[in-house]
Amino acid sequence: MGVRILIGHEQGDSGISTEKAILFDSVTGWAFGPLFKEHEYDGTSAEDMAELFLAYLRKHNLPDPRELTPGELQNFHQQWFASLPNGATSGSD
Secondary structure, eight states, X not given: OOEXXXXXXXXXXXXXXXXXXXXXXXXXXXXXXXXXXXXXXTTXXXXXXXXXXHHHHHHTTOOOGGGSOHHHHHHHHHHHHHHSTTXXXXXXX
């Protein structure tokens, strides 16, 4: 039970499939939070990006992401993404 990562693929107009990942609550079955995209940062898979984000929350003793408001989760996601090497900026929609 807890936060899990759901991975899927989206086929773009060019016919190229891109990995996407989202967080979901395995207790309620509800998805929440940012959409992680393959190659969003330095060629990293979407699944790895989601894992890195969850590790960031744990490392900083932040609350369970299911307990955060959407605004709080967005702020933590932006802080995490900006903390990645090379001063990355989120390409999230």
